[in-house]
Amino acid sequence: MSVAPKRPKGPPLNAMRAFEAAARHISFVAAAEELNVTAGAISQHIKTLESWAGMPLFRRNAQGVELTQAGQSLISDFSTAFDALAEATRALRNLRPNADFHIAALPSIAQLWLPKRLGKIRARFPQINFSVTAMETPPSLSRELFDLSIFFTVEDASTNQICICRDEITPVCAPSLRERTRGGDDFAGMTLLHDQSWARDWSLWSKGAGVALGNSETGPRFSLYSLAVEEAKAGAGALIGHLCLLEDALETGALVTMHHMVCETGMSLAVQLPPASRRRPETDEVVTLLKG
Amino acid sequence: MSVAPKRPKGPPLNAMRAFEAAARHISFVAAAEELNVTAGAISQHIKTLESWAGMPLFRRNAQGVELTQAGQSLISDFSTAFDALAEATRALRNLRPNADFHIAALPSIAQLWLPKRLGKIRARFPQINFSVTAMETPPSLSRELFDLSIFFTVEDASTNQICICRDEITPVCAPSLRERTRGGDDFAGMTLLHDQSWARDWSLWSKGAGVALGNSETGPRFSLYSLAVEEAKAGAGALIGHLCLLEDALETGALVTMHHMVCETGMSLAVQLPPASRRRPETDEVVTLLKG
DNA sequence: TTTCTTGCCGTAGAAAAACTAAGGCTACAA
DNA sequence: TTGTAGCCTTAGTTTTTCTACGGCAAGAAA
Structure with a gap:
């Protein structure tokens, strides 16, 4: 039955x-x-x-x-x-008035670029908790509960993307190391520091700048760019600097540029927003502060 | 941080x-x-x-x-x-070719009306499992996984609803009991059998037929109409018969009508289908067999 | 060839979620 | 006053879900 x-x-x-x-x-x-x-x-x-x-x-x-x-x-x-x-x-x-504001970012961006801006943002919205999640690949903003993400991407025409600056690279090192190569193209004897996920940077710059490198593959590798930056500051060797990530270090003189040639990688540091209907009310102002 | x-x-x-x-x-x-x-x-x-x-x-x-x-x-x-x-x-x-076909129905319909039709349907689709779930209130066909439902409802113009027959009621009883009231209006001494969820039936008919009842509230109550039907067959008293549910019993003579007045309740026994886009391919044919 | 790496599978045990059962409370109706 | 309808809470159990880890197969690299 x-x-x-x-x-x-x-x-x-x-x-x-x-x-x-x-x-x-x-x-x-x-x-x-x-x-x-x-x-x-x-x-x-x-x-x-x-x-x-x-x-x-x-x-x-x-x-x-x-x-x-x-x-x-x-x-x-x-x-x-x-x-x-x-x-x-x-x-x-979004029912909750002061819900946490979630930002997704590349680890290097989260560590080197974001803190200064985040300070201003926190000052502007003291009642809101801003939390930052570092990850290698951008999350889907239409699926996950991030309110914005900051990654290096190729620019597109989307209105959901706000480009902050071009990604420009050039070798940097500690001031004490600079004299050896000042003005010249002698990277042969220099230890080259590498970021694991940006392995192509040295050869990219080498090609773009027309500067021959002894061997662009050898040298210590770091899983986090910020580790490589610290090593460079300590004088461990030359690092390919992503200029937008090194504002502070260059300003304070902890690192100095080694060559006048600066190359673009074709990517940009950009903020990605969820579809307009799903944004938090604070979003626009946060973006403004990130740009400033 | x-x-x-x-x-x-x-x-x-x-x-x-x-x-x-x-x-x-x-x-x-x-x-x-x-x-x-x-x-x-x-x-x-x-x-x-x-x-x-x-x-x-x-x-x-x-x-x-x-x-x-x-x-x-x-x-x-x-x-x-x-x-x-x-x-x-x-x-x-619906990926599965011969998935079970689920029918929701009022318990009384499932027990008294459906079996005969279901036999034909099973014969037509021997490879498909037809399962029947009895419930008091119609499920939402856009939410639940029923392929059709059969309930008493007020008719509406929706194309998702197929009306099978009007719900008509009139008193019935076992043949042995009929003589007492044959042609007359004497229900006073008669035990009245009630269905719990159709408590208003006797008074509805009484009003519609213009026949006074001793007390339309007293008498045994059954939680399932089919139980009341069995009792009536056994001669326990008079029951308000829903004609479409008693086809078999009236045909075989297990029950007989007690009065020439037949009232409509305003409801109809009707098949309800899910939105067209979500129907099983067998649906139309099943409906035809249910009507036949 | 051998070795590494990547990505999926399977299983066992652990952790977390979901559910039931039972007792209680409140408001309304008879 | 009693009965009924609805919801709540809690405790304890059952079920689901997850992790950890060893395995295997295919392609890549040595």
């Missing part, structure tokens, strides 16, 4: 969210990072959903996943739904 | 779902029923959400809840979001 006693249950919401994130990134690890869990958790969620649906949604390859036909067909419905849910979440959060 | 290490977390999804349901029904109990949990669970979810938001969303009165200003302002965003999510869920479920 099969008169079921219970209402038919939908799949677990968290599993759906995991699927949506994984489908958007086409990667379990990326989804895991976005949701602040381990990849194993995502894997389990997806499996739950697949068993609920009765068919696989991802094809697992050794070097990554891809969506199956079935998975493909769901992505737009799910994205729409979770967009709407993010909107609702934002509405919920 | 307040450099937060973790990404800002949204509120728990289940709490949001609970809020949405509670806000839609303006009742924790109704929400609990829809979500198949206890009211206590809803209460906690709402509390979680309120503490996340930092302000109350419901005002608790002794005889029910009402939304606060803040709660009011959220309802449309949340409804939109969960509508979209329901859509996505449906898409997910």
Whole structure:
């Protein structure tokens, strides 16, 4: 007879969210990072959903996943739904008058560029808690609860993006080291300091400036740019300076430029905002203070 | 410095779902029923959400809840979001070729009216599992995973509603009891059987037919109409018969009508369908078989 | 070839969330 | 006054969810 006693249950919401994130990134690890869990958790969620649906949604390859036909067909419905849910979440959060203001930024920006501006912003909005989350890749502002993000990106015409300054690079070092190469092009004997995630910087500048380097690959690597900056200040060698990140150090003389050639990387330090409908009321003023 | 290490977390999804349901029904109990949990669970979810938001969303009165200003302002965003999510869920479920087909129906309809039709439907779609869930109030077909519902409702012009027949009532009893009142209006000495949720039936008919009843309130009450029907068959007394539910019993002679007056209740036995975009492909044919 | 790296899987145990059950309170109606 | 309807709270249990860690396969690098 099969008169079921219970209402038919939908799949677990968290599993759906995991699927949506994984489908958007086409990667379990990326989804895991976005949701602040381990990849194993995502894997389990997806499996739950697949068993609920009765068919696989991802094809697992050794070097990554891809969506199956079935998975493909769901992505737009799910994205729409979770967009709407993010909107609702934002509405919920914005009920609170002085909710925390969340900023996402590249670690180097968070450490070297932001503090000075943040001071002014805090002074302007003393009742609001500003919190800064450092991360390597920009979060989706339509999904996550960040009120703005600051990263190096290529400029686009979007009105949600406010460009602060071009990313310009040139070698810098401690004053005590400068004399050796003053005016000349002799980097051969110099220790070159590298940032892990900006490994191409030295060769980029070398090419742009037309200056030959002994070997642009060798030298200590740092996982955080600010560590490399500290080493450079201590006289450990030459560093490719991103000028906008070194305002303070150059101003105080803790670091000095080593060459007159300055190259653009093609990126810009830019503020990214959520869609207009979802912004916090303080946003515009905060942006103004960031620019100033 | 307040450099937060973790990404800002949204509120728990289940709490949001609970809020949405509670806000839609303006009742924790109704929400609990829809979500198949206890009211206590809803209460906690709402509390979680309120503490996340930092302000109350419901005002608790002794005889029910009402939304606060803040709660009011959220309802449309949340409804939109969960509508979209329901859509996505449906898409997910419809991936499976022969997924179960879920029917919601009033208990009396499920027991007395549906079985005969369901037999034909099962014969037509042998590979599909049809399951029937009995409930007192129609589910929201845009939220829950039912493929159609069958209830007594007032007719409306909606294309999602297919009217099967008018609800007509007249007293019935076992043949052995009929002689006493044959042709006459003497219900005074008769035991009147009542259905709990159709308590007004006897007085409705009495008024419509112009027949005085000794006391239309007294007599055994049954929580399920089909129990009352069984009692009536056994000769326990007179029952207000809903003709469309008694086709079988009248045909086989297990019950007979007691009076020539038949009243309409103003309701109709009607099939309700989900929005067109979300229907199962089998739906139209199933409806045809239900009508036939 | 061998070794490294990346990204997913699986499992076991731990942590957190969600749920139920039961008792209580308030307001309204009979 | 009693009954009923609704919601609340708390405690304890069940279920879900997550982490940690070892494994495996494929491509890249040595």
